[in-house]
Amino acid sequence: MAPLCEMRDISISFGGVRAVDGVSIHVNPGEVVGLLGHNGAGKSTLIKILSGAYKADSGEIYVEGEKASIATPRDARRYNIETIYQTLALADNLDAASNLFLGRELTNWMGFVDDDKMEAETRRIMARLNPNFRKLKEPVSALSGGQRQSVAIARAVYFNAKILIMDEPTAALGVHETQMVAELIQELKKQGLGIFLISHDTREMLELCDRVSVMKNGQLIGTERVEDVTEDDILSMIIMGKKPDKAA
């Protein structure tokens, strides 16, 4: 069976610097694939090509075996690829519902945005994701880090994503909220989503992911199943850029 989503031989340069150099990764339904590497290794750049924020210089993207052309974030959404950005990408001056539906507003029969309906939907999904969420009328600038994260996650989950990209989803969160995100990832996995996860926390990645891919200087060092490697193996891949010696 073809993978749910495959990025094949992707390269992109910025002003002569090869930020991503011939990288191939894929994800299957119900699988979490982690991307590890130093700052500037090219993880976020690679993932932004999939989410439509950047356009690759070369390489192909396949979704469910079909070749996909993704030039803008709107294209990515059409393939049910949703992204939770490290910066959350929220408009701070708007409320939770407006952010959740940004770019995909619900409208009534006259073509006007239907704020009441969007607020009702937001209440519904928030009750599931973060039952303590109350500040529906406030601009999201008035929310805590965890609440803002809930809005960003709700936005990705609400629209029936098949492929979910999470860029440092727990970087700004406390212990309890990090636990909530971990549970959510397990639940989404069960629903058959394919998830790309980016994080700096190697231990967390080994717990959450099925496979991890390590990048260094824009190149893919290797992809390993988590049960085949130790934390030290991964660290040496990140730092030295070498695959662990399997035979030994």
Added chain:
Amino acid sequence: MTDVSAPQVKKRTGFQALEVDTRLLGMIGAFLVICFCFNILTEGRFLTPRNIFNLTIQTVSVAIMATGMVFVIVTRHIDLAVGALLATCSAFMAMLQTRYLPDMFGLGLGHPLTPWVTIAAGLLVGSVIGAFQGWLVGFLAIPAFIVTLGGLLVWRNVAWYQTSGQTIGPLDPTFMKFGGINGTLGETWSWIFGILAVAWALWALWSARKAKIAHDFPVKPAWAEATIAGIIAVGILGFIGILNAYQIPERRLERMFEARGETMPEGFTAAYGLPVSVLLLIAVAVAMTLVAQRTRLGRYIFATGGNPDAAELSGINTRMLTVKIFALMGFLCALSAVVASARLTNHSNDIGTLDELRVIAAAVIGGTALAGGIGTIYGAILGALIMQSLQSGMAMVGVDAPLQNIVVGTVLVAAVLIDTIYRKKTGGR
């Protein structure tokens, strides 16, 4: 009465239950203080039907442009060319109706199509120029400050070039009806408009409440809703009543009857009523508020102002959005050009001079944040009204011209200072 429909959340009591915007209240308060102060200083001449009538028609041109400036500033841009663009549109329309259409296109003087073709062409020219500036900003990434600073010089002098600096007039009589005193609804139609406006406002309040109840959202207590409805009704009808109290002078009425070949009956009186230009401003205000609050375009404007990157990542075409915003601004400049030149009954070379500063000041006094993402249409209109009241009030009191400008400048800075403090206190909103 008791709160029957909001069992959740803590109950708001007394004044809080009205849920009115304190910023709006503050601006209305400031406006009223200005009015009453000038009324005392002018020994009651400021708050007469005649002066209120004049005040409203003087405000219209700047207020129309200020509504567009809200969108421009909300998306973190600026438009310094609005006064110059107004002049270009005004010059073009003046030439079109007095020279090109009658002579070149052979319509002759006073053809019934002349004003309408003129206005349509003027609005088109304004929109196209606006869109062009927006394209320079959005697609070529030249800062709006520079594009419109250049535009300020270019369009001011395109206007001059078109007319060779001459005053063009008199304009078409129908065209001049959009200027204010030359075109009013009269007493009966003004009341009809007022009653329809009240009916619409009540319907809007009622249907908003119904929609909230349908979704199980908390609603205001019924007495609070009724109080707001009452204030709106009294406000609208009071405004119409004041305008209807301004009688057309006897001499002018006599001339109007003479023009129709009749003699005026003894003791005949008539009032001006609602000016067409004010009607136009009301229509613009309603339309722009709808765009801001109830359309995707409006949502994208505010989202882009709040976080341009987030808007882009959400699939919003922010470049095209910039073009649309500047095109809309250009359209409104052309509309203001109709009102401004019609009010003066001719096109003069200095029309709209310094309007860019008045328009930006009106938007900013009205609570539009230059950092982007925040602003309201009604605020900008109130801002324009406050500026105009200050200016006319000082002129009536007999304050020297330089002092007038010094006061207006100081008020602008003070208003932004108060706004900044208010935002800090209320938590960044």
